[in-house]
Amino acid sequence: MEQRRRLLRWWGCLVFAVALGTFLRETAAQIRYSISEEVNEGTVVGNIAKDLGIDKNELKARGYRIIESSIEPLFRFNEDDGFLYVRRNVDREVICERSSACVINLKTVLQKPLEIHYVGIEVLDVNDHSPSFSEREKRLEIFESALPGAKFQLQPARDADGLQFSIQQYKLIQNDLFRLEVEERGADRKTPFLVLQKKLDRETVGKHKLLLTAIDGGRPAKSGTIELLIEVLDVNENSPVFTQDAYRVTLNENVPPGTVVVQINATDLDEGANGEIVYSFGKEVDVSLKRLFSIDSQTGEIKVIGEIDYEQTKNFEIDVRATDKGPMPLFVDKIVTIKVVDLNDNIPKIEVTSFSESVPEDCKIETTVGLISVSDLDSGSNGKVSCFLPDDAPFSIYPSLQNNMYAIVTTSPLDRETKSLYALTVIAKDAGVPPLSSQKTITVVVSDVNDNKPEFPVGPQTFYIIENNKIDAPL
Numbered sequence: 001m002e003q004r005r006r007l008l009r010w011w012g013c014l015v016f017a018v019a020l021g022t023f024l025r026e027t028a029a030q031i032r033y034s035i036s037e038e039v040n041e042g043t044v045v046g047n048i049a050k051d052l053g054i055d056k057n058e059l060k061a062r063g064y065r066i067i068e069s070s071i072e073p074l075f076r077f078n079e080d081d082g083f084l085y086v087r088r089n090v091d092r093e094v095i096c097e098r099s100s101a102c103v104i105n106l107k108t109v110l111q112k113p114l115e116i117h118y119v120g121i122e123v124l125d126v127n128d129h130s131p132s133f134s135e136r137e138k139r140l141e142i143f144e145s146a147l148p149g150a151k152f153q154l155q156p157a158r159d160a161d162g163l164q165f166s167i168q169q170y171k172l173i174q175n176d177l178f179r180l181e182v183e184e185r186g187a188d189r190k191t192p193f194l195v196l197q198k199k200l201d202r203e204t205v206g207k208h209k210l211l212l213t214a215i216d217g218g219r220p221a222k223s224g225t226i227e228l229l230i231e232v233l234d235v236n237e238n239s240p241v242f243t244q245d246a247y248r249v250t251l252n253e254n255v256p257p258g259t260v261v262v263q264i265n266a267t268d269l270d271e272g273a274n275g276e277i278v279y280s281f282g283k284e285v286d287v288s289l290k291r292l293f294s295i296d297s298q299t300g301e302i303k304v305i306g307e308i309d310y311e312q313t314k315n316f317e318i319d320v321r322a323t324d325k326g327p328m329p330l331f332v333d334k335i336v337t338i339k340v341v342d343l344n345d346n347i348p349k350i351e352v353t354s355f356s357e358s359v360p361e362d363c364k365i366e367t368t369v370g371l372i373s374v375s376d377l378d379s380g381s382n383g384k385v386s387c388f389l390p391d392d393a394p395f396s397i398y399p400s401l402q403n404n405m406y407a408i409v410t411t412s413p414l415d416r417e418t419k420s421l422y423a424l425t426v427i428a429k430d431a432g433v434p435p436l437s438s439q440k441t442i443t444v445v446v447s448d449v450n451d452n453k454p455e456f457p458v459g460p461q462t463f464y465i466i467e468n469n470k471i472d473a474p475l
């Protein structure tokens with residue numbers, strides 16, 4: 001049973017193959033037509049009856065028809081008049097590849113007797129499309145370090161029309177920086193390039209706008225445009241620059257830690273990290289300076305962190321540096337000069353240079369009994385010291401020829417028998433505002449000299465003698 005069915009199938013195939021051979025033999029020559037795309041519905045494509053050489057009535061009787069491969073045929077055969085008509089819009093760009101001839105082959109059949117005829121209809125292109133870019137604008141980023149001659153490929157425009165109606169040229173709006181170059185990449189593939197003509201400089205102009213136009217080959221030509229937005233990318237080519245030529249400040253000594261001495265400030269024309277600045281001390285700054293001052297890397301503030309003593313250092317010169325954060329950082333150095341202002345913070349000091357242990361009471365007036373020296377670490381009037389003896393005593397203090405030396409001299413005769421010891425308070429006072437002073441007490445001993453005759457006490461002396469006194473007994 002199964003075997004018989006298989007045999008039957010084989011037999012059927014054989015019959016079909018023979019029939020196909022006959023069929024092909026009966027195929028007649030091709031008929032060719034051409035129409036423009038986008039013609040109106042109902043436009044005549046051609047006269048089938050005439051081309052086949054068969055009367056139109058006979059054509060109808062023989063059952064002429066188009067073997068459709070689509071449910072929405074493009075063409076319609078009118079069996080009453082024997083003509084082929086356009087049935088719906090024929091868009092070449094939909095039907096065909098854009099760069100080759102577009103021919104639609106209709107397979108038609110005469111059924112009695114069986115004949116196949118091919119009708120070739122060439123669809124002619126019309127310039128019904130404009131060139132178009134995939135975007136309305138295109139951003140391009142170009143480093144400002146790009147050299148003249150650098151090429152930047154652009155996305156080509158597309159034009160659905162083929163051949164002569166495709167894009168024929170590109171035009172770039174007139175400008176100094178770029179020119180346009182178009183490369184042919186295979187047939188019908190033009191690729192535009194921007195070619196840099198001169199060096200860009202972001203710091204001068206950071207953005208450029210150019211208009212690129214694609215033009216097709218129609219008459220009149222159709223065109224499409226794209227706006228090219230060129231952003232010039234920064235290259236770290238600018239060093240930081242300090243906003244001041246010199247930083248000179250004064251600073252009182254003894255200021256508390258945390259006092260801001262000065263804020264340095266640098267700017268950098270570059271963008272982003274290339275223009276961000278960090279501040280630091282220069283490489284030469286030694287440890288002792290770093291114990292006294294700090295620098296804020298972000299703000300550039302220099303602050304006191306140690307003890308500023310005028311008597312120790314009157315001027316500081318600090319190397320400071322501003323560095324940008326570029327991949328290859330650029331920097332600039334500057335000197336901050338700090339002049340320390342003296343404050344009256346040192347008390348005058350009194351030192352007894354030489355001193356007589358004692359002075360004879362008969363010494364001459366203006367005898368020097370002692371030499372003292374005074375000193376004050378402060379400068380200017382803060383260190384200008386004067387000395388005096390406040391007590392009422394027969395002594396005076398005079399400045400000597402030597403700086404800051406004073407002599408204590410007698411101003412009147414001394415008398416040990418009246419006063420044998422003087423405690424002299426020397427006061428040294430500076431001229432600061434307010435002044436500072438110190439004092440020292442010096443003891444002067446008046447030594448005895450035989451300056452008095454023996455003398456009897458005044459008035460009558462009464463002596464009493466006990467009777468029967470012994471001879472030689474004292475009275």
Ligand SMILES: *[C@@H]1O[C@H](CO)[C@@H](O)[C@H](O)[C@H]1NC(C)=O
Pocket residue numbers: 243263265266267
């Ligand atoms: C630094 O200088 C720039 C330019 O002069 C200025 O805009 C900025 O405010 C200054 N910064 C400081 C912290 O002074």
